[in-house]
Amino acid sequence: MSDTQIDTSTNSIEPLRELFYGHYRFQYLSAACQFGLFELLGREPGITRKEVAERLGIQEQPARILLLGCTSAGLLRKEEDRYFNTPVSEPLAGKLDDIPAAFVPWEQQINYRPMFWFYESLKEYSNVGLQREIPGASPTLYGRLAEDPAKETVFHNMMGSVSRVMAEELVDRLDLSKVTHLLDIGGGTAVNATHLARRWPHLQITIADLPTVAERANEKIASLGLSDRVRAVGLDVFKDEFPKGCDAVLFGHFLEIWSIERNRELIAKAARAVESGASLFVATPEAYDDETGPDVAAALSAYFLTIASGEGMVYTMREYEEWASEVGFEATGRLSVGIGDAVITGVKR
Ligand SMILES: C[S@@+](CC[C@H](N)C(=O)[O-])C[C@H]1O[C@@H](n2cnc3c(N)ncnc32)[C@H](O)[C@@H]1O
Structure with a gap:
């Protein structure tokens, strides 16, 4: 490619990325809710990946994937090796019959x-x-x-x-x-x-x-x-x-x-x-x-x-x-x- 040509191949995907990834993000959210992850972190803020895996009864490697997706989606905050709910996920930590958890x-x-x-x-x-x-x-x-x-x-x-x-x-x-x-x-x-x-x-x-x-x-x-x-x-x-x-x-x-x-x-x-x-x-x-x-x-x-x-x-x-x-x-x-x-x-x- 010459210096004057603009490569739009990567830029053009950016505006669509949110749409492409929407269904993965929802599955991270749904899995976390089914596991009770946000309630767990509401009760025990700052636990590590190993502790999350133990509490959820899953292996550490799949727990790592779940935590990666929830963190990248803004549902969790990671500080060093410790995990916390965010303002987005806090309302999902209780009141399961109310907005937004019931959705x-x-x-x-x-x-x-x-x-x-x-x-x-x-x-x-x-x-x-x-x-x-x-x-x-x-x-x-x-x-x-x-x-x-x-x-x-x-x-x-x-x-x-x-x-x-x-x-x-x-x-x-x-x-x-x-x-x-x-x-x-x-x-x-x-x-x-x-x-x-x-x-x-x-x-x-x-x-x-x-x-x-x-x-x-x-x-x-x-x-x-x-x-x-x-x-x-x-x-x-x-x-x-x-x-x-x-x-x-x-x-x-x-x-x-x-x-x-x-x-x-x-x-x-x-x-x-x-x-x-x-x-x-x-x-x-x-x-x-x-x-x-x-x-x-x-x-x-x-x-x-x-x-x-x-x-x-x-x-x-x-x-x-x-x-x-x-x-x-x-x-x-x-x-x-x-x-x-x-x-x-x-x-x-
Ligand atoms: C979207 S919900 C709304 C419920 C309620 N009005 C509210 O605002 O919470 C639609 C309601 O319509 C009822 N419904 C659907 N088809 C119906 C029918 N043919 N005759 C009577 N009710 C029906 C459903 O059972 C359901 O409770």
């Missing part, structure tokens, strides 16, 4: 293998990842989780961790003083419902979710002493009409799962179930109206297509407002809540 088993046990089928899922506009990697006959992740209680628990731990953060903020930002009975569609294990019921003591809430989930929700509601005001009913929102008699409908982390056509149908069902003046709340991860991000919207859109339903994505706020308006709701506002979530509010004309 690791969800990514590892549910998403990791199915996401290999992203390209095929795009080509076929179908959740090929779910069909190839998660046993069961149901067309959706939720139906297949119902046949696998261990994975269903992993999913609801993750979902609960996200919803708790959102619900803690929502209780004071949504004015439910005039709502008497809220219908919580796809309400899961009642994280939103129980937070809202505790904040608003006059409020009745009906959760509608699949039967196995409704059962779990009712157990939790009973354990919190809220069964007189909150109850979950088992139903399939696509086959059954929504329960009547409510004056507000909440779709919490639900509509992004489904196609545009089904979302229109679901919001129309909500409109049929309530009277004029009733409120509509759509809580969903936020996507910018100009479709440039954020990252979480891109990641979850791939997940909804490849795994969860084969048809959903993180839609823009503007789309929800348009669909709601088509069936008689007037958009009344947008709130940013939780970690990257938004709530679109409306009222039935």
